[in-house]
Amino acid sequence: MNIILSSVLPVALIIAMGYVGNKTLKLDQSTLSQISVYILAPALVADSFYRTTISNDAALRLLLAYVLTTGIIYGGVVIISKLLKLSADDDKGLLAISLCPNNGNMGLSIIAFSLGNEGLERAVIYMIFSSVVLFGMLPAMLKGDSLMTSLKVTFKLPLIWSMVIGIILHFTKITLPFNLGKSLEWLGISAIPIALIILGMQLSKTKFEFGVGEFTATIGRLAIAPIIAYSVGRLVGLDGLDLQVLTLQTAMPTAVNAVIMIKEFGGNTTMVARTIIISTLMSFATLPLIIWLMTSPLV
Template sequence: MIAILSAVIPVALIVLVGFVAGKTLQLDISTLSRLSLYVLFPALVADSLYRTTLSAENAVGIFLGFTLTYLLMCLLAWVLAKRMGLSTPVQKSLVATSAFPNTGNMGLPVALFALGEAGLERAVVYMIASSIVIFSTAPAFLKGGGFWSGVLFTLKLPLMWAMIAGLGLRWSGVQLPFKLDESLHLVAQATISVALLLLGMQIANSRLELKLYEGAASLLRLVGGAVAGYLVAKLLGLTELDLQVVVLQSAMPSAVSAFLMVNEFGGDAACTARVVVVSTLLAFVTLPVVLWAISIVG
């Protein structure tokens, strides 16, 4: 239990600091979000892939783990939305909040504190998989813009080019001159703390409203995602640490990107925002249970 709390409490405290900062300081959250998306996360991806000791087999297994979990959650949310007779915008929102886990701001720090550097390496691969799959399929689903428009959108993201650069440096064995690798690593180290502070600020500036839908949708993401991730990991025959990372990342709350994409391409934006906030808060209750569970079944 102490080990589990040691993985969750540091995350919660940094988020709390961000929450207080968001309530007391006049900060430009959109600028910090863009800094994270276009600078810090790409630096973390490139640095992690450059330094990783993860084998191609493990990486492929984790990539497939996310893809199958994502498809399963999309299908489950869509069927439930249809059965419940929800409006079309809310149906889209339920799919988005159910299938888009917060693998960055929340997933990476928890993986680091719970599973160490080896867990973080795998969590980065999971995050890359989520970026590729979600950004290449979600716009087409929400807006109907087609698969290739989603692919083109994905290719514009710095994360994709950071992934290519990191893999290229890793596979080529090139050593960066003038200690540029240390500079990259220094920037990458800022990602986790800034992401958690930003998450707290976003909660501080969001409206909290807990109704039946918000609670049910949040549990579908948190509990349903964890169960789906475990079933997929077992189906793929993933090794212990890979399984733990897939389950843990699949148990993350709804991503802020779910709100951003629904707001941009179609769906109920207000409803999505509420689920993102509620699921994030509930995650501090469900994640210790998930960490305990994967320590047993892993």
Template sequence: MTIFIEVVLPVTLVFLIGFLVQKWRNIDIRTLSTVAIYILTPCLVFRTFYTTPLDMNYAYMVYFSLILLFAIILINKIYAKIRNYSQSLESGLILSTAFMNSGNYGAPIILFAYGTAGFDYAVSLMVLQAIIMNFFGVYYAAKGTDGIMQAIKSVMQMPATYAVILALLLKAFTIEMPSNLFMTIDLIAEATIPMVMVILGMQLAEIKWLGFQWSKIWFGVILRLAISPLIAFFIVLAFPMDPLLAKVLIVSAAMPTAATTAIYAVQFNSEPKLVSSITLITTLISVVTITLLLAILG
């Protein structure tokens, strides 16, 4: 109960605020998302990569993310084959289960649970997951040549990508940023996590409780919230990584479905109702599963 009150409850209350405000005022989420994507997140990403020493743990993070991604995709393909699902339905299930909400859900949970050291790992993972989701997520949503080209274009349009590149260049050439300029970036970066948490709550308010395909939803819920962290546990055992990073990766792997996947599903007509439904249900149930997982990991 202590973990729930001190870690999970504060995060869910911020989501609830966004949810209630959206139900009350019906705000244009796209405007807020644009601010978060093009201003807030790049500042947070730049600050993290500029101030955090990079070591082999970040290489392990890349290996972990790719292994977990392909493991979940493989499980979906086998399940879709057994159930004789269409290509569209298979892609919808992959969108619903292979991409976790490591940004506006995972990062604040990690911050409350493991402090700033864990949060630095969480932000780096958030950037990596965003790149992976913008490539593979778009590919599976579009499933074809146009999907690949759109995926590459999406990655190159991400402001966070250039924030990482700039931060790494400054570190590589040992160029120190003027303190007043860094204070501006730091100030904006501090606003990122609260804003994206509110946006997630608002996104959940837009999902309709209609036409749920419960058999498919429960498959997505179990794979996203239970099997994914279990696979993550075995993956981290294969690498001599920092124990804190191992915990961050396992907890991140247990996060609910990324809300961005619902946008891709709508854009490319890849089972949008199913993807939105799994996004909603995994987010609700994760309040319990994340609490239990944090208690187990300590």
């Protein structure tokens, strides 16, 4: 119980502070978001790769498990869409909901509190894989652009280049002089609470309304997706911390970026926005259960 409370309550508190802060102080979310995207998140990625202790084999297995999990979820969405004869907008909305777990703002935070620094290293690697799908492949799926066009967008992301820098520093064993490594570490640490504050601010501006469609999509995001991830992880030989991170990151609620993608490339914006809210709120019930299951001696 302690590990569950210690993982979820700090995250909920910081999100609540962002919620209340935006209601009372009218904070500038765009500035905070830019600081997070262009400074803090890249620093966290670079620092995590710089200091990572995960083996190349474990990283490749995690990548394989993520790709297979994402492929299965995508295939499931296509089948459900055809069976239910969803409209084009609803189909795109369901796709964004299913393929965009909040493995940044919430995922990194939950895993940092529940699984420590070693878990966080793996969670950052998962986030990078997810970012490639989100910014490199999802636009092509939603708009019909070529994969090459979407990948060009991906390679403009600071997260990708910070990953490259972190990998170079890691493999060359370069020690940053004048305590610059500490600066990188501090910026990375700051990324997590700022991201949660931004999430709280976003929640404060969205009405809490949902229907059967949003509730069903939420169940898929919070319950079915992690079951798929766990099964795939076991299939490719993941265990221990690697399997826990894969499952937990896949169990996160829908990310705010999903509605940004839908607004930009088309789809049911209302359904996605409502699902973000309900999945985020419901995740505070489902994530403790998953953490308990994944940290149980029986798993």
